[in-house]
Amino acid sequence: MALTDFIKKYRKNKRVLFTTPSHGQGNFIVPECKKYLGSKFYSCDYSEIEEMDNLSNPTGILKAIQDSAAYIYDAKDAFFLTNGATSGIIAAMYSVLCRGDKVLIARNCHKSIYNGLVLTGAVPVWILPQYNREWGIYESINIDYLEETLSRNRDIKAFIMTNPTYEGAMSDIYRISSVCKKYSVFLIVDEAHGALWNFHKAIGTPALVQGADIVVQSLHKTAGALNPSSILLVNKDCKIPRERFQEALNLITTTSPSYPLLLNIDATINYLDSDKGWQKLVELTKNVNRFIRAVKNIPNLQVYQYNNDITKILIKVTNMSGFELSDILFSKYDIEDECANEKSVLFLTGLGTDKVKLKKLEKALNSLCSEYIKITDEKREYKEFYNTEPRVRYTPNAVWGRKYKELEVKYSMSRVCMELICDYPPGIPVIIPGEVIKKEHIEYLEGKKATVKVLL
Numbered sequence: 001m002a003l004t005d006f007i008k009k010y011r012k013n014k015r016v017l018f019t020t021p022s023h024g025q026g027n028f029i030v031p032e033c034k035k036y037l038g039s040k041f042y043s044c045d046y047s048e049i050e051e052m053d054n055l056s057n058p059t060g061i062l063k064a065i066q067d068s069a070a071y072i073y074d075a076k077d078a079f080f081l082t083n084g085a086t087s088g089i090i091a092a093m094y095s096v097l098c099r100g101d102k103v104l105i106a107r108n109c110h111k112s113i114y115n116g117l118v119l120t121g122a123v124p125v126w127i128l129p130q131y132n133r134e135w136g137i138y139e140s141i142n143i144d145y146l147e148e149t150l151s152r153n154r155d156i157k158a159f160i161m162t163n164p165t166y167e168g169a170m171s172d173i174y175r176i177s178s179v180c181k182k183y184s185v186f187l188i189v190d191e192a193h194g195a196l197w198n199f200h201k202a203i204g205t206p207a208l209v210q211g212a213d214i215v216v217q218s219l220h221k222t223a224g225a226l227n228p229s230s231i232l233l234v235n236k237d238c239k240i241p242r243e244r245f246q247e248a249l250n251l252i253t254t255t256s257p258s259y260p261l262l263l264n265i266d267a268t269i270n271y272l273d274s275d276k277g278w279q280k281l282v283e284l285t286k287n288v289n290r291f292i293r294a295v296k297n298i299p300n301l302q303v304y305q306y307n308n309d310i311t312k313i314l315i316k317v318t319n320m321s322g323f324e325l326s327d328i329l330f331s332k333y334d335i336e337d338e339c340a341n342e343k344s345v346l347f348l349t350g351l352g353t354d355k356v357k358l359k360k361l362e363k364a365l366n367s368l369c370s371e372y373i374k375i376t377d378e379k380r381e382y383k384e385f386y387n388t389e390p391r392v393r394y395t396p397n398a399v400w401g402r403k404y405k406e407l408e409v410k411y412s413m414s415r416v417c418m419e420l421i422c423d424y425p426p427g428i429p430v431i432i433p434g435e436v437i438k439k440e441h442i443e444y445l446e447g448k449k450a451t452v453k454v455l456l
Contacts, residue, residue, distance in 0.1 A: 084228030094248035136343030168312030177211030224351035
């Protein structure tokens with residue numbers, strides 16, 4: 001039974017509730033909230049009362065809908081996340097790692113993994129994915145480099161990586177999984193941007209079916225769910241018991257989960273798994289492919305198409321930085337992108353992207369590129385930061401809460417950084433607490449930041 005059906009059936013009982021939430025399923029709604037959210041949103045907002053089950057120890061309807069999701073994803077276990085993929089990443093780390101354990105991490109990780117390092121006390125070992133200077137993005141993990149790293153560090157317990165990358169670049173998870181199994185290393189994949197893959201494999205192949213032990217997806221990023229709806233999936237061959245994941249999630253998840261969010265996670269998955277969902281995905285891919293074919297014919301414009309998820313449209317224009325392209329689209333055409341870098345701009349698409357929106361972007365790019373020489377008369381300098389091997393002096397956990405002082409960036413050379421610095425989005429760290437500040441960091445940060453916190 002879907003959670004929507006369960007709540008509909010429950011409401012027929014017309015029980016009198018003296019419980020939280022105090023709006024009483026819409027008995028009272030702040031007028032402005034009613035105007036924007038509507039009364040139906042409130043009508044499905046319950047606390048963990050009798051028959052409504054308990055997300056921290058599900059035995060009823062919440063266990064049923066998570067088990068149903070596990071079946072759909074062909075997973076051993078599925079956990080609904082109402083506070084984002086961040087909570088899933090941290091729970092995955094808690095489930096596998098203990099204080100002092102070594103964990104290999106791809107450097108293009110999301111900042112949530114830094115949070116997991118602070119909380120678990122694990123020791124990071126970093127691996128650099130391949131970097132494409134032409135586009136200003138990280139790409140796939142080099143398999144030989146991965147195996148060499150694991151062979152030199154036999155005490156590594158887990159490998160955490162992002163796939164697809166923020167820009168949609170894909171790694172060979174099947175081969176990566178094989179290497180990890182060879183060295184008895186757990187493979188945790190941040191698949192936040194691959195939430196459509198289970199339902200349309202022409203977009204991408206899910207990490208779970210390629211052998212990853214633990215996968216976290218964000219249903220709100222591309223699959224049409226509300227922020228911050230996400231799911232944690234466990235491979236059928238993973239030896240970690242369900243209880244371990246539940247205990248980890250209970251450490252970081254509120255005891256008052258949002259039932260509207262749970263309902264929306266359940267409904268989104270069921271929709272994606274339906275005929276209507278399939279048709280919607282076919283329509284999306286058809287529209288995106290048509291858009292890509294059209295804009296590839298625009299002079300001085302390129303589209304990134306190297307083993308990538310097509311729902312992430314990465315574009316660059318000759319003699320124009322990604323930041324300039326982003327600024328012009330926003331100021332002149334009222335179009336906002338997902339993020340930009342020195343070389344390119346990312347346009348994120350999903351179930352809410354129709355051909356009307358894509359047509360507007362196509363027209364704007366056509367217009368912009370026909371005048372690009374005029375637009376780029378005034379050049380601006382942007383500094384690029386990439387591929388610097390981090391020097392770890394202390395683990396993030398070891399420096400958490402220690403005293404620091406602020407120095408001007410130019411005077412911070414060789415000091416231990418005490419703050420997480422990253423561009424957001426995408427939230428990939430430039431430097432994290434416990435690492436030594438290098439010349440490359442200073443060159444990148446000057447002009448962006450006046451001061452930096454360093455260890456006393």
